[in-house]
Amino acid sequence: MSNKTLPTWIDVGVIPLINVCLAFLVSGFVILLIGESPLEAVQWMITGAFGYAEGIGYTLYYTTNFIFTGLAVAVAFHAGLFNIGGEGQAYIGGLGVGLMCMSLDSFMPWWALIPFAIAAGAAFGAAWAFIPAYLQAYRGSHVVITTIMFNFIASALMVYLLVNVLIEPGSMSPQSRVLADAAILPSMKDVFAVFGVNIANSPLNIALFLALICCVLVWLLLWHTRLGYSIRMIGFNEQAAVYSGINTRRTIVITMCISGALAAMVGINEVMGAQGRVLLDYVAGAGFTGIAVSLMGRNHPVGIIIASLLFGALYQGGAELSFEVPSITRDLVVVIQGLVILFCGALSLMIKPTIEKLFMKFFAAKERANV
Amino acid sequence: MKRQLLMLTAAVAFASSAVAVELKPAVVFDMGGKFDKSFNQGVYEGVERFKKETGIKYREFEVTNPSQREQAIRKMAQREANPVLAIGFAQATALEKVAKDFPETKFSIIDAVVSMPNVQSIVFKEHEGSFLVGMLAAMKSQTKAVGFVGGMDIPLIRRFNCGYAQGAKYAVSDVNVISNMTGSTPSAWNDPVKGGELARSQFDRGADVVFAAAGGTGVGVYQAAKDAGKYAIGVDSNQNHMHPGTMLTSMTKQVGVAAYNAFKGVKEGSWQAGVNVLGLAEGGVAWADDEHNKDLITADMKAAVEKAQADIISGKIVVHDYMSNNECPSL
Numbered sequence: 001m002s003n004k005t006l007p008t009w010i011d012v013g014v015i016p017l018i019n020v021c022l023a024f025l026v027s028g029f030v031i032l033l034i035g036e037s038p039l040e041a042v043q044w045m046i047t048g049a050f051g052y053a054e055g056i057g058y059t060l061y062y063t064t065n066f067i068f069t070g071l072a073v074a075v076a077f078h079a080g081l082f083n084i085g086g087e088g089q090a091y092i093g094g095l096g097v098g099l100m101c102m103s104l105d106s107f108m109p110w111w112a113l114i115p116f117a118i119a120a121g122a123a124f125g126a127a128w129a130f131i132p133a134y135l136q137a138y139r140g141s142h143v144v145i146t147t148i149m150f151n152f153i154a155s156a157l158m159v160y161l162l163v164n165v166l167i168e169p170g171s172m173s174p175q176s177r178v179l180a181d182a183a184i185l186p187s188m189k190d191v192f193a194v195f196g197v198n199i200a201n202s203p204l205n206i207a208l209f210l211a212l213i214c215c216v217l218v219w220l221l222l223w224h225t226r227l228g229y230s231i232r233m234i235g236f237n238e239q240a241a242v243y244s245g246i247n248t249r250r251t252i253v254i255t256m257c258i259s260g261a262l263a264a265m266v267g268i269n270e271v272m273g274a275q276g277r278v279l280l281d282y283v284a285g286a287g288f289t290g291i292a293v294s295l296m297g298r299n300h301p302v303g304i305i306i307a308s309l310l311f312g313a314l315y316q317g318g319a320e321l322s323f324e325v326p327s328i329t330r331d332l333v334v335v336i337q338g339l340v341i342l343f344c345g346a347l348s349l350m351i352k353p354t355i356e357k358l359f360m361k362f363f364a365a366k367e368r369a370n371v
Numbered sequence: 372m373k374r375q376l377l378m379l380t381a382a383v384a385f386a387s388s389a390v391a392v393e394l395k396p397a398v399v400f401d402m403g404g405k406f407d408k409s410f411n412q413g414v415y416e417g418v419e420r421f422k423k424e425t426g427i428k429y430r431e432f433e434v435t436n437p438s439q440r441e442q443a444i445r446k447m448a449q450r451e452a453n454p455v456l457a458i459g460f461a462q463a464t465a466l467e468k469v470a471k472d473f474p475e476t477k478f479s480i481i482d483a484v485v486s487m488p489n490v491q492s493i494v495f496k497e498h499e500g501s502f503l504v505g506m507l508a509a510m511k512s513q514t515k516a517v518g519f520v521g522g523m524d525i526p527l528i529r530r531f532n533c534g535y536a537q538g539a540k541y542a543v544s545d546v547n548v549i550s551n552m553t554g555s556t557p558s559a560w561n562d563p564v565k566g567g568e569l570a571r572s573q574f575d576r577g578a579d580v581v582f583a584a585a586g587g588t589g590v591g592v593y594q595a596a597k598d599a600g601k602y603a604i605g606v607d608s609n610q611n612h613m614h615p616g617t618m619l620t621s622m623t624k625q626v627g628v629a630a631y632n633a634f635k636g637v638k639e640g641s642w643q644a645g646v647n648v649l650g651l652a653e654g655g656v657a658w659a660d661d662e663h664n665k666d667l668i669t670a671d672m673k674a675a676v677e678k679a680q681a682d683i684i685s686g687k688i689v690v691h692d693y694m695s696n697n698e699c700p701s702l
Contacts (some may be wrong), residue, residue, distance in 0.1 A: 058442065152556075159524055159555030167526070167697070173460040173483070174525050203438050274438055280461075281402075281557065284436030319439055323432050323446060330404070330433045 006356060012298050016344060018351055019296075020310070023343040027336040036328060041321055048320020049313035055320065057188060057202025062286075063305075063312035064204070064269045065090075067211040069290025070308055071218050072263035074299040076143075078222055079255040080235040085132060085147025086263040087287025088154030089125040093264020094271040095158065096124025098166075098176055098278035101271065105183035110272070113183055117272050118210075118265070125264025126257035128154060133256030137249040143256070151287070162280055175279035185273040203274035210268060215301035218262070231255050263287060289341075296344040307344075314340060396421070396634045397430040397452035399443045401459035403560055404433050409586035409607045410626060414458050414481065417627030421634045429634070441465035448473040454637045456630060459483070460527065466490065477642055479633035481626055482527070484646055491636075493629045493647045497527070498534030499683055500622045500656030501582070502690045503676050504604050505538025507620055507658065508580040509546045510672045511602055516547040518573035520566055520592050522585035523559040524552035526694050531584040531606075531622075533699035534690055540701050541688070542675065549573050550702065553588050563591025570595035570603075580604065580619060593617065602667070611663040619667050621659040625649065652684040 028038035049059045069086040076083035083089075100120035104113055132146035162174040185205040192199045222228040230251045233241040241248050270282045289311055296310070297303025318333035343350075398418050405415040418429055430452055432443040440462045447455045448469055454477040457466045463483035470478050470487045477489055484492040508517040517539050521528040536548040551569045553559040566588035570581050574595075581596055582604040583589035589606060590613075596603035597617040605611065605621030612618075629649065636642035649655020658676065660668065682688040693699050 058438075061438070156555040163524055163526060163529075164697075169697070173463065175464075178464075203441075279437060282437050284438075315436075319435070319442065323443070326431065330435050334435075 006352075006359060010355065010359065012300075012303060015348070015352060015355060016296055016298075016307075018355070019343040019348060020340060022351075023336075023340040026343075027339050030332070030335060030339075031328065034327060034332070036325060041325065041328065044321045044324045045313070045317030048324075049317035053200035054202050055316055057200060057204040058316040058319075059309070059312040060188075060208055061202060061204040061269070061274060061312070062315040063308045064208045064211045065266050065283075065286040066289055066293045066308035066311050067215065067304060068265040068269070069263050069286050070293035070297060070304040071214055071290075071301065072259045072287075073290045073294035074297070074301075074304060075218060075222070075231070075262060076255055076259040077294060077299050078228075078235045079231045079252060080238065081133075081136070081252065081256060081259075082144050083129070083147055083256065083259050083263075084144055084291065085129060085150045085260070085287070086290045087283055087285070088147070088151035089128045089260040089263035090266035090283045090287050091151075091154045091158055092128040093121040093125030093260070094267030094278060094282060095161070096264065097121035097267035097271045101179050101183055102176065105180040109182045110185050114185070114268075114272070117268060121264040121267045122261035125260040125262075125267075127260070129256045129260025129263075130253065133253045136256070137252040155281075158278075159280065162278065166278060173279075176277045178277045179272070183272070184276045185268070187273075205269065205273035207265070207269035207273045210265060212305075214262060214265060215305060219301045221258070227251070227254065263290070292341040292345045295348060310340075311337075394427055394634075394638050395430070395450075395452045396427065396454055396456070396637070397432075397447040397450075398456040398630070399440070399447065399458060399462065400431065400433045401440075401461055402434055402436075402557055403459075403586065405431070407560060407586050409560070409589075410482075410624075411458060413607055413624070413626035414456070414630040415627075417630035418456070418634060420627070421631050425635075425638065427634075427638070437461070441468055444469045444478075445472070448476045448478075451476075453477055454479055454633060454642065456481070456633050458630075477637055477644075479642075481629055486646075488644055491633065491642065491644050491647060493633070493649065495624050495626075495655050496648065496650030496690075496692070497531050497584075497622075497624060497656060498537070498690045498692050499651045500624065500658065501531045501534030501584070502538035502541070502683065502688075503651075503658045503680060504582055504620055504622045505535035505540075505548075506542040506676055506679055507538075507668065507672055508535070508582060508602075508604060509539035509543040510675065511619055511667070512543070512546065512578075512580050514577045514579045515543060515545060516549060516577040516579065518570065518578035518581035519548060519550040520569045520573070520581060520583045520585055520588070521550070521552040522554075522588055523557060524555050526697065528552065528584055529699065530693040531582075533693035533702060535582055535584075536699065536701040537690055538679075541679070547577070548702065549576055549578050553585050560586035560588060562588045563594070566591035567595040570601075571599065574599050574601055582606070582622070584622070605659070609659040609661065611659050611661055615663040616667070618664055620664055623657050623659050625655050625657075629655070650683075651680055 031038045031041050048055050072086050097117045100117045132143050135141040135146050136143040166176040168177045188204045189201050230246045234248050293307040297307035314337050322328050322330045322333050400411045403411045405411050434440050457480040460483040463485050466485050470490050479491040481493045519532050519535050532550050539546045539548050553565050570592040580602040583592035584606045593603045597614045602619040604619050607624050609623050610621045
């Protein structure tokens, strides 16, 4: 890579920032085209995302989901695997969380239940990632194809279970029963209430802390363990990894399982936290957004936290925008989100040569001046 | 005491007149979006009609993920919108939470029951309307086989399917009912290509009338029926005009009227909390009979359906509701 020509702060700081600005610039044109003021739109998005307590709560609640799925994509990406199946892994992981909670919630409060719920969710998510991983490692089926197919299988399986098995008898909508109050994760409102601070109600719950813990764990795993070293080595050069004695097949399977388990933690935030039950489509695209988050965050936990916050703000600010400005429909909000993903993900390296040239010019001039 | 009472009456009168002056209705559409050519769109047309007739603007929001339901309803209530209309069974849980926090606000919900003193629940007996179109389908069929294409596989659609099968078997006892669901994700509401494929496969299996309860997917079903020279039955809105000669009838569900009435009721002070079940008797569901399909419906068919309709209303025929026990004896 040409990393040597650019200092890190430009590569991970300036370039993503320029990309976001470009995306907003293009979005601004689109908003202008439909006859609304782009400045007003930006204002609504920012106030919606950060302007008041409830908005911040929603932003951070979305952020929590994106951190989990972003980490899931990043871990797999370090091994050169493109895990598109975060959506399905999160969905099935939530099933594991839900089943565990439903079987134990009558005699356990949340703090006793959470280790079991995490274990069950992780096991389900990992199991869902295991099959594509095994097929990739031992049979050569490409993981991109298989994981995306597994999203559809997950969706069909969940509908079957929710419509036929888990549905609350007599209920209109396909969803499981609501968990016992004591088993649902405390919301941030409750947490702050303990300290005597009253904040607005939102789905934000203590799963955010779990997300931050996961960030630290992923960082430790990737850069401070032998397994992490193997994962990154496979990503850099698989042949070299084989030559140096790494069992690449086994490592690929383990990596994917870790990835699936991380995605499954969305289930903790949603099933055990915000929704308090298993319901249809609660993942709502977080698995796919995780790909953009990871790309934008350069597959590093710190970058992922920042990128998740940006996407959380986009989700919540976007909802606020379409609420306040009726002519900006939710479809246009998807366009704006899509442009950000396009510029930060797919086109992330588009402006790099230009920046490099500019930097070299500036740098070379300074060099000469110094001489 | 008397004076207090008088003041109270005055206060109530003042409060209600204030409501009448600045009526701020709001509607929260569900994930299908207001242009889904079906359920949400029916509501949209109803509230648009209200806007046109009264000149009162309404606030609206289309949710894109499950957590936005509560957020949107709560926000509408915070902005002092009244009444707030929630669309779809999926919003029931969210509405329950919000209605508790805003006891002064009037809420209406379509397709679900929320038992609260300030919530009006509007539900339809889709199985009754489906029963009638099932009868028509069976009587029209030459092959003694009729098809059903559902949208997303959820209990509500199975209720349509079950009513349809019962009606078909009531009219022609040995009719074969072939049922398919388009899919298991919300995209199944808008997949005309797959709808067309399912319809064609049902024709290959012998069906010659197909009922689509599948939102936008139905468009593909009707087209396939037209191409194959078979008959199709529309849903929710009257879709007879889409392919005259192919559309046998439509099972209409008056969601637009329900939405319109919810707003209008608050405006005129006739709004009442409680459950509003709209079946055949209430005109909430019906089979569409208009100039586009009059050549397809024979006098015998019409007489039989009208008799069944009267029997259902009088209680002589009881159409089994799939959602009462999640089972369908006729399938």
